[in-house]
Amino acid sequence: MSEPRGLSEPEGLFAGVFARGGRIGDGAWLQAMLDTEAALARALERAGLAEAGAGAKVTGAARADRFDPAELGRQATLTGNPVPALVRALTEMLPPPAATAVHHGATSQDIIDTAAMLLAAKAADAALGHLSAAAAAAADMAAAHQDTPMLGRTLLQQAVPVTFGLVAAGWLTGLDEARTRLASVRRERVALQFGGAAGTLASLGPDGPRVAALLAGELGLADPGLPWHTNRLRIVELAAALAGACAATGKIARDVTLLAQNEVAELREGSGTGSSGTGSPGSRGGSSAMPHKRNPVASIAILGCSRQAPGLLATLAVGAEQEHQRAAGGWHAEWQPLAHLLELTGSAAAWCADLLTGLEVDAAAMRTNLAATGGLPLAEHVTGVLAPRLGRLPAHDLVAGAAARATAAGRPFRDELLAAADGVSAQEIDAALDPAGYLGAAAVFTARALAAHRATETGLADGRRNGPQASPAPPGPGPQ
Amino acid sequence: MSEPRGLSEPEGLFAGVFARGGRIGDGAWLQAMLDTEAALARALERAGLAEAGAGAKVTGAARADRFDPAELGRQATLTGNPVPALVRALTEMLPPPAATAVHHGATSQDIIDTAAMLLAAKAADAALGHLSAAAAAAADMAAAHQDTPMLGRTLLQQAVPVTFGLVAAGWLTGLDEARTRLASVRRERVALQFGGAAGTLASLGPDGPRVAALLAGELGLADPGLPWHTNRLRIVELAAALAGACAATGKIARDVTLLAQNEVAELREGSGTGSSGTGSPGSRGGSSAMPHKRNPVASIAILGCSRQAPGLLATLAVGAEQEHQRAAGGWHAEWQPLAHLLELTGSAAAWCADLLTGLEVDAAAMRTNLAATGGLPLAEHVTGVLAPRLGRLPAHDLVAGAAARATAAGRPFRDELLAAADGVSAQEIDAALDPAGYLGAAAVFTARALAAHRATETGLADGRRNGPQASPAPPGPGPQ
Amino acid sequence: MSEPRGLSEPEGLFAGVFARGGRIGDGAWLQAMLDTEAALARALERAGLAEAGAGAKVTGAARADRFDPAELGRQATLTGNPVPALVRALTEMLPPPAATAVHHGATSQDIIDTAAMLLAAKAADAALGHLSAAAAAAADMAAAHQDTPMLGRTLLQQAVPVTFGLVAAGWLTGLDEARTRLASVRRERVALQFGGAAGTLASLGPDGPRVAALLAGELGLADPGLPWHTNRLRIVELAAALAGACAATGKIARDVTLLAQNEVAELREGSGTGSSGTGSPGSRGGSSAMPHKRNPVASIAILGCSRQAPGLLATLAVGAEQEHQRAAGGWHAEWQPLAHLLELTGSAAAWCADLLTGLEVDAAAMRTNLAATGGLPLAEHVTGVLAPRLGRLPAHDLVAGAAARATAAGRPFRDELLAAADGVSAQEIDAALDPAGYLGAAAVFTARALAAHRATETGLADGRRNGPQASPAPPGPGPQ
């Protein structure tokens, strides 16, 4: 198996924001197509269908920097895709016996679909690495802050207390679920496409399935058992897993932007100058005209990526309705959105790792904000404490009345409660108003998320060891 | 565990087309919410947190037909959702001790999210049943027609021969992949949501996790370990699996509409009067004004459903960016698209089962259409046969020239080949032009799809036996 | 012209939230189809193609409550749409001579598309009414608060001062733009569809165009000049205008949810008990368990509606690629999303009118929040004031340094400025730190938005007077 070369560097005006995990530009596409052609030549040689040495010769020639994407793009207007021109150019570089091995048995769709899968494998692996770092940071915060109380907020209004540990545990769970799914799709569903002109590999006679298996091995991709040219569920599942990863990061970024508002100030993005490998020099988030600002740049970048995902996912889901043995347009409409979604997911993941590893948590501000509420978010708790003594409904009415008077008059809720609740001591009221006493299962849930995180780590490590596998079922020892 | 009641009958002006597998109307929603409230009362009783008999009393009252959806809907404008009004109405039906068990520990989101999951479980199970019937029919056709040659068509142009068995095998693979994924999501990701006001279950004190586990058991849903109120990846994964099922049926329907064109006439929809349980009386697809027409109604209905899926999937993926502990609008925007997507998937699946079980395959027309091409789709084969003798390039040029002359002059390709290929016998040409000799791995691929189908059946049966399970990892014996 | 009957009442479990402006359920659809059939009979009679009185007889029978949607829905499975069954049922109600006028010249698509346009006209008119009320309320606030300073916030961080008048002017402009576009589409693009079996009206012989014109007149719809059966740009434009209206309301709702956060508290939703015709009894937004909460229910409801629009718009845009003279599935996939988008837009508009007419603006809180910043948002202003004296760069560095020290040490920015800026008086600093002195063109822009609003009102009133018109150009006195 030859290692396919990687994604392009994230160079370009917007690449730092939207392609931070690597670009999928012309160079990356071209190399992935050439890697596929080269692997095919090697597979044909191993199958005895090309002369000895043909694989090495094609592989040697199959370097993207030897080809002119602009010229290939111009010729692509004659056929609707760049493969025929690429095959011609590659063939012309080679001596005749090796040349005949080029593209033998394949059709343009085989090359483009398999190249897309190679790019998907690379991009998914990179994204999984970033998501792993992000999850580790979330787990650290969940563990460190499992007893840090903060205001829970529902419908953008203050509700009852939670812990920041539980908030981080929720982020962690989202990241772990996204990783689990993306790793599963990458392992089981990112696969070779090889079917020839109409999915029968007829030009290889009886050798088609054997060449396909060898080709999959050369590329390090799963052998799907049969061509999937117009069965695009692999693409839909991949796109959904990518969109899921974007969604997991987007939820985190949304929370951070809200908790970093000046009026809330419970979280603050780091300056991005830390040890994160992809970090940039200089301090992030500042504004020269407005020196008081610290813009949540990482969160913004994540949202700038993640919010593009659903539309691209929809495009790819629409595209799955493909005609006969090759779709007229529906297939072509996949290339750009898939590549873009891979880029965006990698970028959101890289930014998320940066965000969470550098996140500044202000536990004091969390406590201060809680205290500033005067205990109103604990009203439910007070009711629960008083109910056994007063009955549920009277307790409720008493607390609601106290809360209303406190809010209307700007007086302490505690005082109103004391005034209203005959025979209840200040100590009891204070205990009921202590957020630390009304956190329910926050610690249990946080611990469970951390336990599940450890299981996820183990599961993903096992999956990486086992490598790619066919799905839904291995072709097995069936008829060949 | 009490069996939640099912989806509504597919009644309504458009329900036969778009909700054939069952409607998710007000009645179904209401019952699912009531089932959740009733199960909670039973769980509380089992946990010792409600008086003996409270569960049965609440369960007895929790019948949708006792409530007025219109009135609940009016009151929902005060809170943004119908649960508070429903809880009030339910409570008023009950004697005081049982009444206090109603909704104890829960928040509106718990009820709506869990109700949605109950509906999802029902709808997914129903859809899986229809998809199973569709897959069985596809498998039968793949087996029956593994040697039936037909024209392969790429980019909506005639290409090289394939078999109808391979076409059906491709449909089968899509259906099986969609079933595998949907079953996996249904088993592992369709789960209880129960977190109370902000995800801590604080009003249940230390009993929250235990009540949650009992509640999950009562409902037959997986216990997620911790609340997922603003981690919506379960919804995204469910939606993607549903959209995948729609895509699998849509691909089939697209092929059928194309192959049923009068000018092609290789397939023809059945009249829908067969034994399919949901079949309707009368003959389908006729047109009184145009008696020659047989409209592909089942395929049209499938496409009418499947094409709505990507947009709904996008809406649900957008919705995953939810704020804090409960989203302001993002959560609410999920209810309708999720229910609609469940309906549409069930309908597409039911129609697909009907379509494939009744499909009329005209193998003779397939052969006739192949023959009518005069062998041009075999040009690639002829080139392959002549290449060893003439050299690859000369063989290609000879065949291309003969094809061009045949097309331009309307003469038989065979005659042009015979005239041009010195020393090649008519017998050799005829053999090269025989579609049956150029089917490559069609039979192998078909057999593999059938083998994978048997493995899928086994896997799905195993999954059903094992029932719901938590994901990504069981909470295990962790801290409680 | 007979007045088509209106939308259904917003009854149902979720209708108060998602269909507050009126539902488009089976009853509304059925009546719209029947209105179309009845108008056709009257048009035929006026054209001399049906016996005298046929129009009145068909119109008398064409009442939705006489038909059973469930039965029609069951029969629709034979044809893929409910029209043939509806035509049969309607015909059976009538004496023979009138019966022959039913559906004469029409095809199912004519009835469904025209019914959809009737529903669109009704729903758009209703939405425009609500949007008009919302715009009036926004204009009132823009005028009332043109001098009310508040914090401008960019990237969810405090930036420089703005006025609430300008914020309201921005909302107003969005509403007015949405209204202008929706009114234009409703007037010019909501039109009759009438083409017969394949768009030629052949069964009417030479009378087709004349009947079409009469039919458009009967229905109060524009005559499109020629059938638009598979040219769906009207649907795309309508959907885009609806999504634009949703977007305008969604922007407002998003701002309100953010400004109503407890930590910001500059806006607060009214209780919804005002004079708004669709208002509900009781106080809105309260939470019995959390008595301190005032949930922004109207904003949430708006976002719950508006966030469903883009996915539906995408579905309708995908659907525009329709085959030949009637699409197989692409057409059918439009019915539900179009009706749903109409409902959601009406609901978002109704909620927005309610939101803005009841919105409580806390100008004092706006000033307090501004003051609490200690003048940091005015740093840009101070730099501008000092620059002429110190030079631009030194002024910038001085201010940035003072801001950094103030933020780091928690000391007043004003004091740091005074200490650093030799020869600048406290009076000058205080003037530079006064938000009222740094509002730029806020008042001008607000006045322009109000002027544009008055022009919009005039333009829309003119449009309503002129009634429906063809587009892109009237057919004129061309060949008939």
Next chain:
Amino acid sequence: MSEPRGLSEPEGLFAGVFARGGRIGDGAWLQAMLDTEAALARALERAGLAEAGAGAKVTGAARADRFDPAELGRQATLTGNPVPALVRALTEMLPPPAATAVHHGATSQDIIDTAAMLLAAKAADAALGHLSAAAAAAADMAAAHQDTPMLGRTLLQQAVPVTFGLVAAGWLTGLDEARTRLASVRRERVALQFGGAAGTLASLGPDGPRVAALLAGELGLADPGLPWHTNRLRIVELAAALAGACAATGKIARDVTLLAQNEVAELREGSGTGSSGTGSPGSRGGSSAMPHKRNPVASIAILGCSRQAPGLLATLAVGAEQEHQRAAGGWHAEWQPLAHLLELTGSAAAWCADLLTGLEVDAAAMRTNLAATGGLPLAEHVTGVLAPRLGRLPAHDLVAGAAARATAAGRPFRDELLAAADGVSAQEIDAALDPAGYLGAAAVFTARALAAHRATETGLADGRRNGPQASPAPPGPGPQ
């Protein structure tokens, strides 16, 4: 007014297919941003707010080839967008007095939004040019083939006759509607964005509106009257107009792929070697391995573009919900989809012009296919002819019976009719079965589409003369 430089050449691996009308790559973006900065310097100079000559100096420096997009992209990670780095780099190129004019009064969003509008104007103008050529070709075909009968096809089944002229007229109407809307948006809604830090232009003191007007003039864009920074309806309307143009071309491409199927063969794409300026050398659509194929490459390219539009439109519609005075992520998520949608629309338009100018119409094949039906598509006509004599129902039954027998037995419909219809002459039957006698209003509708086309041309020419204008209403002589 200085002419902004154009879009990039369509160079790149996929640019020939997806960006044929011009690319919007880093170079185009960079130049558009620099054009905006240069125009601002000129506007400031004209307003007396920058020294004489500053405008020319900044304009001279503002050339994209002097800047390094990769370096700007790296620095963009500190701020979330590339403008601050660009401003710094531009400033450093200039002598101090001119340098102070750079970016004065502006914020990053002003530059990016206005640059996007400049790109939109260029791209829309280019697309309108291509659409105009496409419409002209459609009009020519509509006129030339107004009497060419062909099979109408509904639900992908043969229905009743139409004319190819009417088909082309339908395409024409779609193109003209799309052009009208896109031109309207380009003229009225593509406008300057200029608001400074938070939309008040405060740093320009009282001069903001005057500078804005001058800046709009310099750029040739409409002056919107007030900033639209977080009112994104302009973007939504632009995106919808672009998606509408894609939809109009996609409908045509879909029809061509279907009518070019070998089994239908009524249309055939040209070889693309004609005089179209962007045409490519060589013959298009051939397949070396399958010499009989002529792939409909232009149609495929159109569909490859047009099918990406709805998802991008949805992303942009979602993005319209922007917070406060600048959105955190929602704004950023617009840049790529808007640029991509502009590219795709231009490409679809260019391909469509190529497709329609080169389309080969086989009127003989149309007649042959009609004749091959044996008259069944005329059954409705025969019924109409016989009804006055036999009564409507007996006529219908007679014809339906004859059609059923003809289809079942493979006998001529004509013979069955003759045998069944006593007293009806063969001449009468033959007349009823003549497609030319059952074309209804096809010619009238075609003529109307052509008349509307001429009106569209006039309207668009008038619009171009009048240039950009504000919307919804000019700011007029209001307060400044």
